[in-house]
Amino acid sequence: MNQSTISCIVVEDDPLPRADIVGHIHRTPILRLEGVFKDAMSAFNHIGQGKGIQLVFSDILMPGISGMELLKSLASPPLFIFVTASHEYAVESFEYNVADYLVKPYDYPRFLKAVDKARLQLGKAGIQETKSFITVKSGYSNLIVKHDDIFFIKADRVYVEIETLNKTHIVQESLTNMLEKLPPDRFMRVHRSYIVNLDYVEKLTPREIIMQGSIGNIPLGSSFKEAVFQKLGIG
Known part of the structure; x- marks a missing residue:
């Protein structure tokens, strides 16, 4: 350290x-x-x-x-x-x-x-x-994904789906471990099953996060709402 x-x-x-x-x-x-x-x-x-x-x-x-x-x-x-x-x-x-x-x-x-x-x-x-990317196991290979390319990460049983600019990567990893690999100033857990890249957040409602472009809407967990609003400077 x-x-x-x-x-x-x-x-x-x-x-x-x-x-x-x-x-x-x-x-x-x-x-x-x-x-x-x-x-x-x-x-x-x-x-x-x-x-x-x-x-x-x-x-x-x-x-x-x-x-x-x-x-x-x-x-x-x-x-x-x-x-x-x-x-x-x-x-x-x-x-x-x-x-x-x-x-x-x-x-x-x-x-x-x-x-x-x-x-x-x-x-x-x-x-x-200190890195600008994460490395995750994908089958027998090591997958390198840039922070800038990640829109959100979704948990799906024992896998996570990493939604990026070009494709969706499915890897066997926990959402908690994924969060640890990402810079906390840019990425945040907003739901039991979702991590989002705050750079791509466009709007917030009491129940949803609306992402830029056609990425789609992300549910906002009630236990995460206060921290998310605080992080984004919303009273």
Whole structure:
């Protein structure tokens, strides 16, 4: 990574586990603690202020908004490490490409292993952001697609459809992984099944994104609407 430390926050309603995470963070030189929150909504507001948070340590089961709902509500979320007493959400969490899933109780070496996974993942994302294209597997070949050529990306079961200027590429990849490969200032998740290139957005309605030309309309997910409007400067 270019940065010497990783900026992080803690989201945990229970004071004892919260103190454990904070203690581990202070013990880990690579981590820089930027905030501690007792509920997910406070964390959501903090992340939305654009403070450059890179990593979130979050419980899942909390009053009001859960940690999982917090992750899903963010259009361009930081990397998450879930810290929870339940195994129940492990499979779903990894579908959203979390760095790790810590089950309480855990020790400091296990915590450090999770941090190292996050460090590696953030490092890869940083490398991708310097490029003007993405590389994806297409059969036995590596497909190079320029950012400028991408209109939108649509999830279709275990595949994604990359809609470009010239054709539609169908590749076996998750939408979350695709989002990580793309620059967040130009691409945004606007629906559970769609990522759009903001450069080609022409109009917005409460339920749809109208793209330029004859690209077609993209549904706007209710949980993504506020972030999309904010990103595009619409009150």
